[in-house]
Amino acid sequence: xxxxxxxxxxxxxxxxxxxxxxxxxxxxxxxxxxxxxxxxxxxxxxxxxxxxxxxxxxxxxxxxxxxxxxxxxxxxxxxxxxxxxxxxxxxxxxxxxxxxxxxxxxxxxxxxxxxxxxxxxxxxxxxxxxxxxxxxxxxxxxxxxxxxxxxxxxxxxxxxxxxxxxxxxxxxxxxxxxxxxxxxxxxxxxxxxxxxxxxxxxxxxxxxxxxxxxxxxxxxxxxxxxxxxxxxxx
Amino acid sequence: xxxxxxxxxxxxxxxxxxxxxxxxxxxxxxxxxxxxxxxxxxxxxxxxxxxxxxxxxxxxxxxxxxxxxxxxxxxxxxxxxxxxxxxxxxxxxxxxxxxxxxxxxxxxxxxxxxxxxxxxxxxxxxxxxxxxxxxxxxxxxxxxxxxxxxxxxxxxxxxxxxxxxxxxxxxxxxxxxxxxxxxxxxxxxxxxxxxxxxxxxxxxxxxxxxxxxxxxxxxxxxxxxxxxxxxxxxxxxxxxxxxxxxxxxxxxxxxxxxxxxxxxxxxxxxxxxxxxxxxxxxxxxxxxxxxxxxxxxxxxxxxxxxxxxxxxxxxxxxxxxxxxxxxxxxxxxxxxxxxxxxxxxxxxxxxxxxxxxxxxxxxxxxxxxxxxxxxxxxxxxxxxxxxxxxxxxxxxxxxxxxxxxxxxxxxxxxxxxxxxxxxxxxxxxxxxxxxxxxxxxxxxxxxxxxxxxxxxxxxxxxxxxxxxxxxxxxxxxxxxxxxxxxxxxxxxxxxxxxxxxxxxxxxxxxxxxxxxxxxxxxxxxxxxxxxxxxxxxxxxxxxxxxxxxxxxxxxxxxxxxxxxxxxxxxxxxxxxxxxxxxxxxxxxxxxxxxxxxxxxxxxxxxxxxxxxxxxxxxxxxxxxxxxxxxxxxxxxxxxxxxxxxxxxxxxxxxxxxxxxxxxxxxxxxxxxxxxxxxxxxxxxxxxxxxxxxxxxxxxxxxxxxxxxxxxxxxxxxxxxxxxxxxxxxxx
Numbered sequence: 012x013x014x015x016x017x018x019x020x021x022x023x024x025x026x027x028x029x030x031x032x033x034x035x036x037x038x039x040x041x042x043x044x045x046x047x048x049x050x051x052x053x054x055x056x057x058x059x060x061x062x063x064x065x066x067x068x069x070x071x072x073x074x075x076x077x078x079x080x081x082x083x084x085x086x087x088x089x090x091x092x093x094x095x096x097x098x099x100x101x102x103x104x105x106x107x108x109x110x111x112x113x114x115x116x117x118x119x120x121x122x123x124x125x126x127x128x129x130x131x132x133x134x135x136x137x138x139x140x141x142x143x144x145x146x147x148x149x150x151x152x153x154x155x156x157x158x159x160x161x162x163x164x165x166x167x168x169x170x171x172x173x174x175x176x177x178x179x180x181x182x183x184x185x186x187x188x189x190x191x192x193x194x195x196x197x198x199x200x201x202x203x204x205x206x207x208x209x210x211x212x213x214x215x216x217x218x219x220x221x222x223x224x225x226x227x228x229x230x231x232x233x234x235x236x237x238x239x240x241x242x243x244x245x
Numbered sequence: 246x247x248x249x250x251x252x253x254x255x256x257x258x259x260x261x262x263x264x265x266x267x268x269x270x271x272x273x274x275x276x277x278x279x280x281x282x283x284x285x286x287x288x289x290x291x292x293x294x295x296x297x298x299x300x301x302x303x304x305x306x307x308x309x310x311x312x313x314x315x316x317x318x319x320x321x322x323x324x325x326x327x328x329x330x331x332x333x334x335x336x337x338x339x340x341x342x343x344x345x346x347x348x349x350x351x352x353x354x355x356x357x358x359x360x361x362x363x364x365x366x367x368x369x370x371x372x373x374x375x376x377x378x379x380x381x382x383x384x385x386x387x388x389x390x391x392x393x394x395x396x397x398x399x400x401x402x403x404x405x406x407x408x409x410x411x412x413x414x415x416x417x418x419x420x421x422x423x424x425x426x427x428x429x430x431x432x433x434x435x436x437x438x439x440x441x442x443x444x445x446x447x448x449x450x451x452x453x454x455x456x457x458x459x460x461x462x463x464x465x466x467x468x469x470x471x472x473x474x475x476x477x478x479x480x481x482x483x484x485x486x487x488x489x490x491x492x493x494x495x496x497x498x499x500x501x502x503x504x505x506x507x508x509x510x511x512x513x514x515x516x517x518x519x520x521x522x523x524x525x526x527x528x529x530x531x532x533x534x535x536x537x538x539x540x541x542x543x544x545x546x547x548x549x550x551x552x553x554x555x556x557x558x559x560x561x562x563x564x565x566x567x568x569x570x571x572x573x574x575x576x577x578x579x580x581x582x583x584x585x586x587x588x589x590x591x592x593x594x595x596x597x598x599x600x601x602x603x604x605x606x607x608x609x610x611x612x613x614x615x616x617x618x619x620x621x622x623x624x625x626x627x628x629x630x631x632x633x634x635x636x637x638x639x640x641x642x643x644x645x646x647x648x649x650x651x652x653x654x655x656x657x658x659x660x661x662x663x664x665x666x667x668x669x670x671x672x673x674x675x676x677x678x679x680x681x682x683x684x685x686x687x688x689x690x691x692x693x694x695x696x697x698x699x700x701x702x703x704x705x706x707x708x709x710x711x712x713x714x715x716x717x718x719x720x721x722x723x724x725x726x727x728x729x730x731x732x733x734x735x736x737x738x739x740x741x742x743x744x745x746x747x748x749x750x751x752x753x754x755x756x757x758x759x760x761x762x763x764x765x766x767x768x769x770x771x772x773x774x775x776x777x778x779x780x781x782x783x784x785x786x787x788x789x790x791x792x793x794x795x796x797x798x799x800x801x802x803x804x805x806x807x808x809x810x811x812x813x814x815x816x817x818x819x820x821x822x823x824x825x826x827x828x829x830x831x832x833x834x835x836x837x838x839x840x841x842x843x844x845x846x847x848x849x850x851x852x853x854x855x856x857x858x859x860x861x862x863x864x865x866x867x868x869x870x871x872x873x874x875x876x877x878x879x880x881x882x883x884x885x886x887x888x889x890x891x892x893x894x895x896x897x898x899x900x901x902x903x904x905x906x907x908x909x910x911x912x913x914x915x916x917x918x919x920x921x922x923x924x925x926x927x928x929x930x931x932x933x934x935x936x937x938x939x940x941x942x943x944x945x946x947x948x949x950x951x952x953x954x955x956x957x958x959x960x961x962x963x964x965x966x967x968x969x970x971x972x973x974x975x976x
Contacts, residue, residue: 064487
């Protein structure tokens with residue numbers, strides 16, 4: 012069982028993702044952006060950072076890298092793909108997920124813990140959660156405001172593709188709880204098939220309750236992914 | 246360039262004496278390119294010509310010091326075959342002129358210094374000083390600097406884990422932007438910034454060389470700052486964090502594969518500095534081919550190519566057999582790498598441009614044989630007037646609760662969350678304590694130990710007594726590190742002062758260096774390097790002397806980390822150290838009376854050292870639930886911060902008469918830490934403390950901060966003043 016974490020030039024959280032997956036018992040390895048092959052990994056993570064500097068539009072260049080052609084085919088064959096922060100942006104640019112991520116409403120970069128409500132556990136990334144659970148995981152981004160046409164949002168809602176929303180202490184969707192102005196407080200979405208999932212918060216920075224923001228809630232997401240990969244093997 | 250000879254030298258900020266010295270070294274008149282190189286290398290910024298004689302007095306050696314001053318950064322043994330590398334630098338003038346790029350390139354520069362030693366950069370801290378945020382200009386500078394640090398630091402994947410942001414009118418025209426970087430390397434990968442082995446090749450890696458930043462070290466950093474400052478904007482470099490990020494990864498791969506003989510960053514004075522310093526340190530000569538240097542513009546003059554401060558460049562010394570491997574590895578990362586120089590026998594730095602020799606000078610004369618000045622010092626008499634003006638004589642506030650809320654809301658005290666939420670303090674997943682704690686803690690990956698880091702400096706104390714001010718900076722930094730349970734190890738510094746050609750400023754500098762040295766000797770924390778920033782003045786007004794200390798420590802067991810938050814109802818609150826009625830230079834005097842005067846608090850260095858040792862022992866024996874340094878704002882602020890962090894109040898006994906309580910509550914006496922502990926552990930702590938003064942102040946609990954018969958403030962109001970005031974003041 013192996014999980015590949017793609018390293019683009021400008022990726023920053025790729026070692027963090029490998030480390031977090033290993034903490035949770037997985038075998039994880041880096042995949043180089045310039046190599047088309049995925050080396051037979053069982054799942055792919057696109058990590059956070061600023062791929063290629065993100066000077067044009069976040070993720071806009073990364074989608075053209077050799078590795079992304081393989082990731083698109085892998086996803087098309089039902090392979091599990093998780094995009095975190097910049098990885099989420101890349102997945103949107105690559106057309107694997109609907110919508111786009113634009114500059115935060117407040118214009119500043121924000122690094123802080125947020126609370127996320129699990130809207131549905133009906134995918135491989137949330138088998139360790141129940142719908143309604145609230146997870147504390149950090150965000151750190153300047154361009155994390157999720158946008159999509161209202162008709163697309165409606166369709167995603169109906170399909171159960173809106174997976175995570177920013178919520179307040181009591182688990183309610185409020186504008187105060189929305190850190191970046193994302194439409195309808197959306198923090199993470201999946202594709203219709205449920206095998207591709209992207210989120211702005213960083214689960215890999217919430218697996219160790221003695222460090223960082225002192226939360227291990229990110230293990231719910233990464234652990235579910237590991238369970239799914241092991242389950243598929245068994 | 247139409248000027249020649251002495252006229253050109255003077256226009257480049259060299260003096261007549263310095264020009265004569267160059268002529269005598271060369272035995273002839275220098276040409277324009279050579280003069281530009283001497284002007285850059287002999288600038289105050291590069292040569293430390295005014296500060297050297299004083300810096301020599303600092304303690305630099307210790308059993309755990311691997312490399313001290315003279316290399317790119319200090320290197321400290323942290324066990325397990327690992328070393329920590331750290332340095333603090335200023336980017337004050339560029340940031341005053343263009344805050345976003347000035348701060349961003351400040352981050353980029355210090356990161357390359359750490360990288361040059363072979364270490365992966367693991368943390369950044371930013372000690373910043375601005376004028377008070379009540380004018381649009383000061384807010385613009387603050388916003389720009391924070392944005393520059395955020396854009397650059399976040400993009401290169403290095404967590405910004407601490408620092409300080411403070412305000413005083415003294416910095417309005419000349420803000421301070423200091424940046425500290427810490428790296429970790431395996432001991433056998435440490436790189437020396439020196440060339441060796443004639444025949445070896447100098448490879449220039451990274452960005453193309455352009456016309457940006459020419460004269461950065463001489464025009465911007467080494468001259469008085471005045472109303473013409475805006476016109477100096479073209480001397481500020483422009484940063485590209487993506488170039489830096491891939492350059493970092495490429496260099497780390499080259500180091501890991503053992504492909505390099507030496508490595509040097511290109512910062513101030515660019516290629517001129519990198520080639521002359523590496524050659525001089527290695528006792529060799531070097532031939533440089535400017536036609537091989539990748540340029541942004543084709544028609545650049547030799548002096549421009551040599552002194553350009555274009556960012557994101559490194560210079561590696563490579564054995565001929567490894568050059569192809571180095572170039573290939575760089576290409577894989579998208580980093581251009583081009584052989585531009587060759588190490589030679591002898592000592593000459595020979596530079597060719599379009600086939601002709603344009604520079605031929607001894608490398609050592611540029612790098613190590615610049616002038617040294619023993620500038621006159623004079624203790625100014627105004628300091629006596631200032632020191633007689635003791636704020637204890639000012640009327641005590643009628644309502645101490647209201648006074649405490651005012652101090653908590655001051656931009657110097659209030660939470661700077663608005664600043665640090667713009668910094669990625671989590672990347673690299675080793676941040677055990679980040680912004681808002683006394684010191685940052687960075688886990689040393691693969692071990693259960695952590696590095697502790699704090700930066701501190703108090704310009705008001707420096708103005709009232711530069712020697713004592715510097716001692717306070719060292720003592721506070723060490724206390725902050727010890728509060729986490731970590732043992733202070735070593736010091737770096739950035740010494741921010743006015744114009745060294747003024748005897749009163751030079752006196753402040755000499756006093757501060759002496760004070761810093763005395764404290765570092767007492768604590769056993771050698772000075773591993775640092776940076777001097779002179780000419781911090783506006784229209785003739787110097788800033789307060791502001792030595793910033795960066796203290797590195799080590800926590801032996803991450804499970805024993807201590808933080809500032811009150812934990813459990815009923816825990817005992819204990820003050821270690823003694824409170825004297827010392828309000829000179831205090832935040833209280835400034836906030837309530839706009840007063841700066843009197844003497845700074847006294848320091849007993851033996852007591853400070855005993856207190857540090859005690860804190861490390863208490864943490865190791867798991868006897869304390871929290872520990873928090875008492876400094877700016879005094880005990881009231883210290884108690885409030887721990888209560889807010891823990892979300893639980895406190896009840897404090899009353900010790901003095903009403904009219905003396907403000908001296909107690911707001912005193913900034915040194916050598917104090919507030920710890921909390923379980924009732925059952927109090928006796929053990931008393932025993933451990935021995936003769937060190939210890940006072941039980943009260944107990945943790947409730948939803949207010951209460952001092953018997955003096956004040957009672959709901960915690961929610963205390964938190965509002967502390968947490969929200971700063972962002973409100975910027976709105």
